[in-house]
Amino acid sequence: MERFSVLRYAWKELSRRRIRTLIGVFGYAVAVAAVVTVASVAKPRIQNQANLLLTVGTHLVGFIPDPAYPRDKAFGPCAQGVYTAMMRAETLRRIQEIRGVKAAAPYILFQKQSLRDNTTVTLGGLDLGNVATEINACPPGDVIQGRYLGPGDTNAVLLEESYAAAARRGVGDTIEAFGRTFQVAGIVNTNIRAARASLYAPISVVREILVESRCVTAEVGDFNVALVEVADARRMEDVRRSLANLLANASIVSFNCYAPARDAVAATNTAAWVVAAVIALFVTLFAARTQWASVVERKRDIGILKAVGWPSGWVTRQILAESVLQSLAGGVLGCLISFLVILLVPSSGGPAVPAAGSEPIVLGWAVLAGIALALIGGVLAGLLPALRAYKLTPSDALRRL
């Protein structure tokens, strides 16, 4: 009985103040439409862009320069043009345990300088099948001729395209390097990868060559460059710091050129939600103001209801019901507006746009979120006015000024 009466009289009050009610409903509709549209259209696109950017620029290369390495030696482990110290297998295990590290691979980069023509040839030892190796050094996708290396390739190498051209070698040819004769299995173009070399061979082979050269001692599992792939671009800085702490005096090289774009996408994402939140906030404040004005205007009516025996709780619930009914109607209308916007406004193309078949639609959770937002807004907007109505004594409400 009570619920029926309260809802009935709430509906009557809303009908009585039709224009004000419609303005309130429209306000909620705009807020919900903004939220649902942002969630359904912008959010997946922004997320797609972010996902793309979050998976690039996530590689790090760590090595420990060795200033004590004899300068007169023509060969030795190196990285970025400097000789480096060797690291143990245990170090790699600890790198893999760093929070945010997706994969870590051992890499041996070995260089030999020609004293005759002052040229440098580098040999990269690949930990085959490791994601970090593929991203930082040489993946199968970089092969432009021939084939990639397999675990059993103890006598085969890949040649960097520019080096192959200079050495006039092609697939199937043999090449003398680092005291061995290799067969050219493939030509690769590794472009700007952080740990590129002139030749690539399996790491076990390169480690043997390093040991045979007697320039350094190296046990099984030793390496001089750590290739690290970070799980998510947002964790780059954390991983970078952890790696620097782990490897004393290390140089950490990363390709962080995507960070500004990533930050821009994050900013766009945040801005979209901030705009939606600000709209929702203003609508709630506006609705609260309207509802407050309604209570002030109806002070006398509230006094009459209380005088004839309506408990204060009923009056409070009626005010709240009015606010929630408005917000619910606005929520439903907002979802419909959002549906029309998504249906009628053409979407632009581009790599970040979802592929065909996954065009933006009004998302179920977005609709629920929009309705929930409207409901919360309705309750919040009605709370203070309802409280005021609750506290109003019948005599105060009916007192003539």
Next chain:
Amino acid sequence: MENNVVVECHGLSKVYPRRNGAPVKAVDNVDLQVRQGEFVLIVGRSGSGKSTLLSLLGGLDRPTSGSVSLRGKALEATSDRELARIRMENVGFIFQDFNLLPAYTAFENIEIALAPTPLSRQQRRERVEALLRRFDILQRAGHLPAELSLGEQQRVAVARALANNPMLILADEPTGGVDPVTGKEVIEKFAELNRRDGVTVVVTTHGTFPQEAASRVLFMKAGALVSREVLPPEGHSRIAPSGGYGAEGPPRNTLPKV
């Protein structure tokens, strides 16, 4: 306490604090006892505290000091919810200008008084229609207050006050602001309620209400009852001047008790 006392107060005071200036003592140490079947008229100038006294007697407001009891139930000790229930079951209010809800029809204005009761919608409808019929405004049931004459508005207000079959009617300046013809109608209506239904009536007025209609006239000045005068109940043969009708009271209106 005598068991035929409907409402009584002792040492009743109400003080309104003011932000700037001294507090206003609207009701000052009032003692009053109203017995069943009495028609009490409280006369006083504007601002003398009549409306505040009526609010305190009907449980619309709480006193600053003193006590009020309705049918022996102390109002100052009850919760707001309980007070609302006591008002709903025992008191019918009629306000100056009638205070009808402007957006509600005559039917709905009466029905709102029945909303807090456990009556079904059908029972409420029957009760409201009976009241509208009794006051000869059934044909105006669907009209808004603005579409009714002052006399019709006044009848709707009286019907609303009687909706829950109260034992006490409190009317605040019911003839203030209405024309003489409507005022006469109002007076007759209260006399009839008191005479025919035996409802206890307390009416405040600043002088427009004829004193001969009442069984007792009280005068109020600056929040206090300054003198009391018991008038002979001319034309009120069913009113017992010295103490009402006794414990069983006079016959109530013919509507079933809620």
